[in-house]
Amino acid sequence: MYISKLDSENLTYNQMTNLLFSTIEDDNENGDCIFVVGSSKAIQYRLPKAVELYKQGRAGKILFSGGVRWQGSELTEAQELKREAISLGVPERDILTEEMSLHTLENVLSSMLVLDREFHLHTIKRLLVVTTSYHMKRLNLTLKTYMPDWISFTLCPAEDTHTREDNWFLNETGIKRVKSESAKVIKYVKQGALNDEEIVI
Structure with a gap:
């Protein structure tokens, strides 16, 4: 089924799991750069994964993207x-930064100039x-x-505490995040802001 045909108000937990987590796995390919998007807890969860990939030699540069300044910090995410x-x-x-973006789409658009x-x-x-x-x-x-269609993407997910494929449905934080993220994906695809894609539901 295509994402555009989904109803975000009537998804089962299994359907949300398939929408967000299926096919999200590292294919172990090397690349030109490690692309990391910021968040309020990116240092805790995303940074260790990026540093691990860098130290494994899978890419020679890291690009940190994010212009949000979270409460209590004078620095941007990047x-x-x-x-x-x-x-x-x-x-x-070996570190590149992009400090204009305030959300996911801007992470991508603003980072293209840096790249x-x-x-x-x-x-x-x-x-x-x-x-x-889950993101x-x-x-x-x-x-x-x-991004240009000649660029390929190796997906290297970082696991947080409450929103993994195997436990998001066991706690309120995970449920809230996955429901919200599923709704966003479906909404943006239906708007035409994101390409539609067929998934196994």
């Missing part, structure tokens, strides 16, 4: 992620994409909708 990555041993020369200035977009073959697993479907669809 600046905070960069600072912590350096403290974990990633050389500053073009660093690599030239026409030379990029593959990005390693890091976000939490990966929307980010992947956004990348496939707006």
Whole structure:
């Protein structure tokens, strides 16, 4: 069934799991750059995954994307992620930042300029994409909708505490996040803001 045919008000837990988590797995390919989108807890969950990929040698650069300043911080998401990555041993020369974006679509659009200035977009073959697993479907669809079609994406989900495929339905935080994320994906596809895609429901 295509995402555009789904009714976000009448999805079962199994359908939401299939929508957000199915086919979200690392294919173990190497890439040109590790692309990490920010969030309020990106340092806790997404940063360790990005640093792990970098230290494994799967890409030589990390791009941190995010311009939000969360309460209590004077730094943008990207600046905070960069600072912590350096403290974990990633050389500053291998870190790129994008600090204009305020949400997922802007993460992608704003990062294209940074990527073009660093690599030239026409030379990029593959990005390693890091976000939490429940957010990966929307980010992947956004990348496939707006980035050039010659760029491939290896999905490297970071697992948070409450919203994994195997436990989101066991706690209120996970249920709330997955319901909200499912509704967003369906809404944006129906609006035409994201490419439609057939999924097994």
